[in-house]
Amino acid sequence: MNKGLIALAFGGLAIGMTEFTMMGILPDIAKDLNIDIPAAAHLIAIYAMGVVVGAPTLVLFTSKYSPKHVLLFLMLLFFVFNGLFAIAPNHATLMISRFMAGLPHGAFFGVGSVVAAQLAKKGKEAQAISIMFTGMTLANLAGVPLGTYIGHHYSWRYTYIVISLLGLLTFLAIYYWLPKKADKDSNTADNHIFKQLRYFKTWEAWLLIAVISIGTGGLFAWISYIAPMVVQVGGLSADRVPLIMILVGLGMFFGNFIGGKLADTISPTKASIASFATMALCLVLVYFTASNSTMSYVMSFFTGMLSFTIGPPLQMMLINSAKGSETLAAAAGQASFNLGNTLGAFIGGIPIIYGLGYHSPTLVGAVMATLGALLAIVHLIYFINNRSKNLI
Template sequence: MTKQLFPLALGGLGIGTTEFAIMGLLPDVSSSLDVSIPVAGHLISAYAFGVVVGAPILVALSAKFPPKNILIIFMLMFTVFNALSIIAPDYNTLLVSRFLSGLPHGAFFGVATIVASRLAKKGKEAQAIASIFTGLTLAILLMVPLVTFIGHHLNWRYAFGVVSLLGLLTILFLYIWLPSMKPLRSVSFKEELEFFKTIKAWHILTIVAIGFAGLFAWFSYIAPLLINIAGFDIEVVSYLMIVAGAGMVVGNIIGGYLADKRDPVIVSIFLLFLMVISLLLVFFFSESKIVSVILTFVCSALALSFGSPINMIMLKSAKHSEMLAAAFIQAGFNVANSLGALLGGIPLLYGLSFNYPALVGAGMALFGAVLCLIFYRKYER
């Protein structure tokens, strides 16, 4: 990773930390603000809703400005809104601050994706994009366990203090190391929207929303799966999440490499079919602790390896609409997050065991792979 790309990865680290740390802090937040854990869980949904709303709107408002300035403004918004969470006096204020914190998420990654691809050497674009998501994976591996520990033992508000500090550091390094570039938009916003009037655009986004949701159907219920099916003690689960984070780091690197060497559509088909197999193995063999640890790493790696290829598919398809397309991809990932958790939880409502969400996830990943095959036959071959 070059120093020019480092600020983009650092921004990904901060964004990943604030997105995922709240999941481990829900008991602390609910106790502090005197709400139930299910109600506190709406803080996760509020952030995801902010991502979906903010991505297209902020890109539309800012694309005519130099990307360096845009990214600094997005990260300033991110820092201020996360700082509001530190001082939020009640649940409703925190809910609003979480929604506001999500607004710059997709827009930042959308602009950063295009900037990274243009700063990369020819033939290394996917690996440059993967470097941005290295920050996101390192957040899951290192920062989320750290701020969760801080939140448990000191105060959950300190976790958002750490996130705000990461935002300030990102602003500093963006200013120092990111080179000045011309505005990224080459056409009007109306012309940019033309791509999203095509079936091809929504075909790609559907692959993301359904195929990637297979991961979240499994990952949303990984803690009770490991405790109730594999038989791990609750204290061990936090260490197993580090295994998942390590898998994501490795998968992100592999996905970027493969997407530069092979057709990203073929890579995506291959990875989604591997995800189907791995999630089926989770369903059938999670009672073994050793197998559960291995599959936690493998499933996490396969999930994040999908990020760079699907981004490259979108960027190659969306000529003159790349930045808006990259932002929509981030919105698609958050739709997948919500959809996977929703559908993965349905078997549990009927009293089935905690390995059934993985079976739902395998079905969704299979659907995503079939959609990829159709895309290849229709547009690539």
């Protein structure tokens, strides 16, 4: 396997851990700072805000530098600000450092997606991107449970010291393993800041942002409430939740590779339609089987797998839509994923407020995934009418 892709996967692991471990150690942070859990949860929202701000901004202002140097810079930011987060003395400094730690997230995956596609053999671009995202799936499978264990039994600060050091390890892996062709000068007219911004003048750009922000909300409407669902509706004990999350992570691991293969085989747009459609069907099935404890295990794996097939196809759709602005488009996609996270969690929680049960967010998720599929169909029609058939 290409060592450059492994280096990018290390980055996915580090970023996945810093984003998702927070959910598991939130009570520990609240106790340590003597604040309530809702106040501690602001650390989740502020990170997402950092991703949304940093994804397009850092890509634009580093566009004249080579991709390898940009990736090194982003992982240096990751290392520094996660380290500062680990030693921050109060809530205010934690919020600031957490926001700053979110800035490199989207830009890394944006630049990394383009680099991974360049490193791939022709026709294997989406599969190469899926290798980078393997790090994110491994974070959910093993890194997050490990980080949560350290946070519970020792200190949440130790968890983020480990995460910060993973950033340093990624920095070294990129420096030594990313090939020289990823370090070539990219200071061309195509990378000029104003030329890149022209991407957002196209309706296709905003259509893709809508596809991702709405469609992936289906995944987050489900996973945001999975713990209370399997306990309150499925009848599992609370100590079974880590096993449920491992099954979700294992499903995501396989789904990521399936999505990459699917996108290279039938085209990214068609793969996205298929992924959103199967996600919607799976979420409906989760709703009707949520009270069955055995099905809780089964559906955790399959929903994680089918939902995460969506990542590589969407990244390739973004890259293919943005000649000369590929990194900006891919980074904007990461910002859109985080918008999907916010929308899915917020809208998914509305039926719970009205007493419809902790399995009701899955129906909200099914609707959002269906809308994602419909919007992707609109995108497919756009390709048919406006581009050559070999790009469909």
